[in-house]
Amino acid sequence: MKIFLLTHERELHRATNTGSLAIGASNNIVERVIWQRVNPNKDLTRLIEINEAVLLYSKTESSSPISSTEIIDYENIIIIDGTWQESKKIFNQSAYLKKAPRFTLNTAKDSLYKLRANQPKGGLCTIECIIEVLRMKGQNNIAADLSLKFAQFNG
Template sequence: MKIFLLTHERELRRATNTGCLAIENANNLVERILWERIKPNKDLIRLIENNEAALLYSKTDPLPESALTMSSEVTSAIPALTPLTIEEYENIIIIDATWQEAKKIFNQSPYLRSAPHFTLKTESSSLYKLRANQPTGGLCTIECIIEVLKLKGQNKKAAELVIKFDQFNG
């Protein structure tokens, strides 16, 4: 299993980036790919074209159909996409950015819009408190990774990341 963080360049400079925490503590399960609008990552495109990777997404607010937010709520605002289960894919793509930047990345990346999509269904709200403007029901990057690991049966690694996240989130 591999989780790819498609990361906006500004996230690399943010002390509040939880993607870094996952990369440092997930034993090569998580890999960062820097998002470039003009020059998208060829390996990621190949995985999507070969139906070997799925994009974690959800849509909770009344934005245009092409907008993206990563949250725990599910809506049917994008009827062309068939809901998937995570068990179907060994490669998972998560956009690692602020909510506004994630929408921009999704909207400006046609290959992501064509990727198979799946949504997390969680019982809890985000515990992340280091950034403002968190949408209701939204999860930060490491919380998404933790949920993916749990769904994939990697409970020990998920528990380790929960401890690191709690320390980071202070």
């Protein structure tokens, strides 16, 4: 299993970026890919073209999500890593992402993330999404480790 964080370059310099927490502590499951509008990552575009990757997308933004049971069928998950505004921009300016099957987390809990403002209701931060996906894919030990790191970071 691989989780690709399609990251806006501004996130690389933000102390509040939660995706960074997951990269070093996920047994190489989480990999960062820097988003480039005019030069999309060839590996991601290929995985989408051959239906080998699913895009995790907000339930407030997704017009055609796939059901939660279908994420089990995918070994490659793409999560857009940026502010909510940047994530919308990345999606809207990336035609290849619009071709990807989309998955929406159905979680009743609100985000616990305190370090950024303007989070939409029901919207989770990057590491919370990663933790949920790991749990769904049976990677409970890594999810627990990341939950602890997130709690310390968010403290």
